[in-house]
Amino acid sequence: MKRTLLFLLVAGTLAPAWAQHEHHAAAPAGAGAPATESRRPPADRAWTQQPLLLPGRNPRGERAQALLQPRGITAETVTVFAAEGPAERRKVAYPVSPEGVKIAPATPQIGNYHWVVAREETPGAVKVASTAWYFGNPGDSPKELLKAPKHELEIVPDPLPREHGRYRESEKWRFLVRFNGQPLASQPLTLETEFGSRNSFVTDAAGFATVLFPRDFKPAKEDGEHAGHGRRYGKFVLSAEKDADGKRYLTAFNLSYGEDGDRNRSLGWGAAFGLIGMLAATPLLRRRNGAQGESKNA
Amino acid sequence: MLKSLFPTLGRFRLVVQLVMLFVTVYGSVFVGTYMADKISNNLPALSCAYDQMNGGYCVLIPTQHIIHHRIGEGIVRAQQLTFGMVLPLLMSFVAFFAFFFVIGKMFCGWVCPLGTLQEIVGKIGRRFGIGLHRVEATDLGDVKRVRPVKWLILLGLVFLLPLTTGLGVTPHSMGNPFCDICPSRVATTLLTGNTEQLALRVNDNVSFGLGAIANLLIGFMIVGGLAIRQPFCRICPLLAFNAVFQRLSPMRLAKPTRANCGTCHICTDACPMDIPEISREEGRKAYHEDCTLCGRCAEYCPQDGIIKLKWGPFALFASSREYYKNRVKGELPDGTVKPLKFVRNAAKPASGTADA
Numbered sequence: 154m155k156r157t158l159l160f161l162l163v164a165g166t167l168a169p170a171w172a173q174h175e176h177h178a179a180a181p182a183g184a185g186a187p188a189t190e191s192r193r194p195p196a197d198r199a200w201t202q203q204p205l206l207l208p209g210r211n212p213r214g215e216r217a218q219a220l221l222q223p224r225g226i227t228a229e230t231v232t233v234f235a236a237e238g239p240a241e242r243r244k245v246a247y248p249v250s251p252e253g254v255k256i257a258p259a260t261p262q263i264g265n266y267h268w269v270v271a272r273e274e275t276p277g278a279v280k281v282a283s284t285a286w287y288f289g290n291p292g293d294s295p296k297e298l299l300k301a302p303k304h305e306l307e308i309v310p311d312p313l314p315r316e317h318g319r320y321r322e323s324e325k326w327r328f329l330v331r332f333n334g335q336p337l338a339s340q341p342l343t344l345e346t347e348f349g350s351r352n353s354f355v356t357d358a359a360g361f362a363t364v365l366f367p368r369d370f371k372p373a374k375e376d377g378e379h380a381g382h383g384r385r386y387g388k389f390v391l392s393a394e395k396d397a398d399g400k401r402y403l404t405a406f407n408l409s410y411g412e413d414g415d416r417n418r419s420l421g422w423g424a425a426f427g428l429i430g431m432l433a434a435t436p437l438l439r440r441r442n443g444a445q446g447e448s449k450n451a
Numbered sequence: 452m453l454k455s456l457f458p459t460l461g462r463f464r465l466v467v468q469l470v471m472l473f474v475t476v477y478g479s480v481f482v483g484t485y486m487a488d489k490i491s492n493n494l495p496a497l498s499c500a501y502d503q504m505n506g507g508y509c510v511l512i513p514t515q516h517i518i519h520h521r522i523g524e525g526i527v528r529a530q531q532l533t534f535g536m537v538l539p540l541l542m543s544f545v546a547f548f549a550f551f552f553v554i555g556k557m558f559c560g561w562v563c564p565l566g567t568l569q570e571i572v573g574k575i576g577r578r579f580g581i582g583l584h585r586v587e588a589t590d591l592g593d594v595k596r597v598r599p600v601k602w603l604i605l606l607g608l609v610f611l612l613p614l615t616t617g618l619g620v621t622p623h624s625m626g627n628p629f630c631d632i633c634p635s636r637v638a639t640t641l642l643t644g645n646t647e648q649l650a651l652r653v654n655d656n657v658s659f660g661l662g663a664i665a666n667l668l669i670g671f672m673i674v675g676g677l678a679i680r681q682p683f684c685r686i687c688p689l690l691a692f693n694a695v696f697q698r699l700s701p702m703r704l705a706k707p708t709r710a711n712c713g714t715c716h717i718c719t720d721a722c723p724m725d726i727p728e729i730s731r732e733e734g735r736k737a738y739h740e741d742c743t744l745c746g747r748c749a750e751y752c753p754q755d756g757i758i759k760l761k762w763g764p765f766a767l768f769a770s771s772r773e774y775y776k777n778r779v780k781g782e783l784p785d786g787t788v789k790p791l792k793f794v795r796n797a798a799k800p801a802s803g804t805a806d807a
Binding site: 420 | 646662
């Protein structure tokens with residue numbers, strides 16, 4: 154009986170391990186790289202016409218400060234909303250300079266997610282770019298921060314990816330679209346990524362849209378092209394437009410998304426090492442005479 | 452009412468463990484998604500940040516993270532010594548200790564999800580009549596030889612490598628090496644239906660190697676746990692981390708000097724960590740660094756009041772002969788229980804020892 158169970162265990166673990174391993178081997182990381190690399194948009198080429206707040210360089214690794222660069226929007230200030238801190242620091246406007254806008258958390262000790270908005274208003278239109286910025290210190294949960302209306306037409310993540318998490322290829326995430334604080338049903342929403350994907354979604358009766366992040370990262374270069382922690386990130390923007398009160402409202406939410414967790418990973422190798430660990434332990438399963446219920450147990 | 456629900460301390464502990472397994476693996480359903488919502492980011496029990504649904508983080512995560520990103524990088528920049536380096540680590544330890552003070556090393560024996568999973572595997576082993584291997588002299592080697600491993604892992608993988616990574620000496624992929632070899636990361640993420648942590652990174656040799664160790668450990672734990680009690684707990688750096696603070700919590704194992712103790716060794720048989728000191732020693736030495744405060748030694752001590760689980764001056768549970776007599780009816784000290792019927796039938800021609 155024990156041998157039968159052991160055989161089933163080994164066979165059950167081996168089958169998916171081999172299948173995954175061969176699938177991975179059939180699609181080496183470098184395959185097709187030259188053709189796709191030429192299609193990659195240069196860093197300074199606009200991949201979207203939507204307004205953006207893009208992260209700038211932070212060469213000194215400052216934790217209590219960040220540089221953002223507005224793109225496709227003309228705003229004199231950028232407003233940062235915090236989840237906690239003194240009342241006068243919950244909403245702070247920072248001036249935009251030619252090199253961008255330097256933003257800070259409510260206080261240097263308070264971190265976690267802050268909501269950042271740039272707004273441009275002309276007689277017939279309101280344009281908003283929004284993003285979330287994570288300052289690496291403890292701070293309040295952004296639940297209430299996200300719940301509070303901050304401008305007319307809004308795209309609100311529900312939820313934001315938590316710390317140690319992020320949007321990733323092939324994942325579905327919910328977004329709420331609000332107008333003047335009220336959920337907006339049947340509102341079209343457009344997702345664009347820096348790798349050229351463009352998809353549309355529509356909100357349901359409660360104002361939520363479920364957005365599927367496309368699997369559109371190009372294969373990694375063999376020289377180990379990657380960002381921190383060995384992962385690569387790309388930019389995306391979600392946008393929505395609405396006409397109301399004689400004005401055209403355009404809102405955009407941009408952030409980054411990472412490559413699918415399955416990329417550059419092998420479930421086959423993982424299962425194989427797990428199996429080796431199991432096999433290494435199998436001698437322990439041999440029954441020994443007198444091993445159980447020895448004298449003191451009786 | 453309570454007595455009928457929890458007839459033994461062991462049953463009560465199992466219920467607590469199962470509740471805590473839910474909290475540490477799926478707890479975000481109740482407490483919320485974000486870090487600020489968590490019960491704590493410095494729990495004295497393994498609770499994995501790679502599990503997107505958990506209710507709190509284990510203290511070893513911020514420890515590695517702070518040493519890597521704050522202390523290592525802070526030394527390089529040689530500035531903001533207090534606010535950038537010492538204070539975050541101190542705050543992390545203070546938050547950890549606020550929890551640890553309450554139930555001390557019970558976090559290992561009552562809360563840790565990996566400890567619970569290993570106990571469940573062990574119970575399955577006993578039900579299937581798989582012989583128990585004791586990690587002690589004359590068996591797999593002296594248990595004392597295993598003990599330094601947890602300290603080496605704590606010093607090397609939780610403190611030293613994150614620091615050298617922050618200093619730029621070792622590669623970035625060695626920034627949180629303990630998390631990378633931690634089998635709890637693989638086990639708890641698998642429990643949420645996520646196979647990503649089981650899969651190995653193939654574009655980085657260091658990550659591949661560390662992940663392979665984690666998978667070897669989880670594989671060994673799944674099968675080895677059928678025959679050895681708590682195999683990973685013996686080398687867990689959180690056990691060592693908690694041991695540093697174990698005398699600072701009012702929760703403890705108490706075994707005062709008694710003339711009629713030290714002969715039967717049943718408490719050591721009952722101990723899932725095979726600690727010989729619990730039967731050989733008394734007083735302070737009996738509460739060993741490997742103790743997880745599971746309370747089995749107190750449950751299986753056949754003498755009245757010899758071994759106690761105490762919080763400060765209060766005895767929460769004390770050994771008694773009457774309790775012992777009832778306890779061994781359901782389960783023997785080493786965890787042996789009546790095997791499943793088909794296992795008993797298959798074993799009958801060979802021997803009847805499992806029915807002891």
